[in-house]
Amino acid sequence: MIYLVGAGPGDPDLLTVKALRVLEKADVVLCDRLISAEVMACINPRATLIDVGKEEGQQCEKQRQIIPLLLYYGARHETVVRLKSGDPMVFARGGEELADLLDAGCEVEVVPGISSALAAPELAGIPLTYREVARSFAIVTGHGRDGLLQDWTAYARIDTLIILMGVKHRAEIAARLIAAGRNAGQPIAFIERASTPNERRVYATLGQVAEGMVEAEAPAVWIAGEVVGLSLGLSMTKPPSGAQRI
Ligand SMILES: C[S@@+](CC[C@H](N)C(=O)[O-])C[C@H]1O[C@@H](n2cnc3c(N)ncnc32)[C@H](O)[C@@H]1O
Structure with missing residues (x-):
């Protein structure tokens, strides 16, 4: 299962219960630039962390790598998380990533976050x-x-x-x-x-x-x-x- 998860604005107390549960059992997490250190600390310590945060000027290149990485890890692990700041569908390309993953035949679940x-x-x-x-x-x-x-x-x-x-x-x-x-x-x-x-x-x-x-x-x-x-x-x-x- 690939989860598109919203991390909320930064305070870990503002994670949803579902987001926290998914992070605690994650095998692999691909995360964005604005995720706070406190939220990162909630991730399963044994999970593989991949930083796909985009600095200005490298957005397109980084974005192109994300779906292949999700497909690669999704085929090998039970719980793969694409972690985005705030809500994954608010100015975060969550919709585009969902469309690509569904096209590729993946099982995907969206976990909304507090934008x-x-x-x-x-x-x-x-x-x-x-x-x-x-x-x-x-x-x-x-x-x-x-x-x-x-x-x-x-x-x-x-x-x-x-x-x-x-x-x-x-x-x-x-x-x-x-x-x-x-x-x-x-x-x-x-x-x-x-x-x-x-x-x-x-x-x-x-x-x-x-x-x-x-x-x-x-x-x-x-x-x-x-x-x-x-x-x-x-x-x-x-x-x-x-x-x-x-
Ligand atoms: C690429 S958008 C991602 C929005 C995110 N998906 C959301 O729902 O909050 C990045 C922008 O979100 C806003 N943002 C995200 N986290 C923030 C925070 N903790 N405090 C203030 N603004 C924030 C800023 O305007 C920032 O430039």
């Missing part, structure tokens, strides 16, 4: 929907295979916008969202390395991001919407670590 897109705002006390404030949310990539998305018109109208991989092009994305009609005064947050000991939260407005005034570091989830302004996270018992307001 950073949901975990990062929620851990900071930012709800994605809130009565009379936000009725819709969307998760979008700030940097796809084809580069920066050019037309942000559709996303300008979504109440809560969650942007993954958006740090590098943040000023340009913010400017495009404002040009498409999103309010420049809208509160935003960048949550870096959510759920890890190095988590940092940066609060500002969309206009400040467009003006290049906001420093943020990848990996981060960027949330734009009135829900950020509810500031529930600031009143939570555990104060946000490293929270910084511009």
Whole structure:
């Protein structure tokens, strides 16, 4: 059996029970770059670990190796795991890998994980929907295979916008969202390395991001919407670590 497993955002307590069970009995694990050391420590110590994490510029080459490796180990072992950060089907090529494995006649099971897109705002006390404030949310990539998305018109109208991989092009994305009609005064947050000991939260407005005034570091989830302004996270018992307001 080949399992496509979501590792969650980093904190091992945010693994699903099923993900933990599969990791504990794994024979071989192929893992991505953003898997935390604490989650890696949950893997069967006798398992063979293969790092297929992709640095910038080597994505295509590494991706080409993954299916042959899964087929090779899948034919020889009982429990082979393809471990991805967050959820395996959210900007993680899980769908493409599932299709290839099914085409090759493999038995595959998907174990969903908690996506950073949901975990990062929620851990900071930012709800994605809130009565009379936000009725819709969307998760979008700030940097796809084809580069920066050019037309942000559709996303300008979504109440809560969650942007993954958006740090590098943040000023340009913010400017495009404002040009498409999103309010420049809208509160935003960048949550870096959510759920890890190095988590940092940066609060500002969309206009400040467009003006290049906001420093943020990848990996981060960027949330734009009135829900950020509810500031529930600031009143939570555990104060946000490293929270910084511009
Ligand atoms: C290739 S995508 C993978 C997304 C993943 N499948 C998920 O569901 O979270 C990588 C992006 O996810 C976000 N990300 C993943 N883990 C994160 C974390 N712990 N804190 C903040 N952002 C994270 C960042 O935007 C990062 O650039």
